[in-house]
Amino acid sequence: KQEVTQIPAALSVPEGENLVLNCSFTDSAIYNLQWFRQDPGKGLTSLLLIQSSQREQTSGRLNASLDKSSGRSTLYIAASQPGDSATYLCAVRPNDYKLSFGAGTTVTVRA
């Protein structure tokens, strides 16, 4: 059974600092990994999708890397802003097609 772990569970940084969020998974046989953002009480917004054949994806200030062999992905957010405050979830799609989610990292960016 795929286990997805996100560390740390919470993170507080001053505005302008770069953010590094970690996601690890136990079964490296995945098709893709998706990073989501969730604002309090709201649904999930997709940020980046990395296919298993890719090493990284970039969108604006966001960059996500994938090391499938070691079961790890990292989401980098450059020059953080208070609007980046949210919970960030990673989800892996293994061979049985069911997304497995981590519990998330809650980020607070202090102005």
Add this chain to the structure above:
Amino acid sequence: ETGVTQTPRHLVMGMTNKKSLKCEQHLGHNAMYWYKQSAKKPLELMFVYNFKEQTENNSVPSRFSPECPNSSHLFLHLHTLQPEDSALYLCASSQEFGDNYGYTFGSGTRLTVV
């Protein structure tokens, strides 16, 4: 309207009530999902529909009853719920079940059972 739309946004119901959650997607996707998100826990898959057919029931209690009349609409009928069923219920869709192009989620329905 585009994307995945869920109604109502908030719902408070007694344990003896019957209510329904609605999900609608305008993305042309063929697979739809119900997820449950409880406080401090990872999202839990509840049901999967692919081309209107239920392909997955993740050991969900019978007090939750899904319905998928067409590929654009998904319902979750609720009856005789328990307080521990209070959670955020999220609907998602994808082009096809197990496709490799990611999932789109709705904003969720915050359910409180009293």
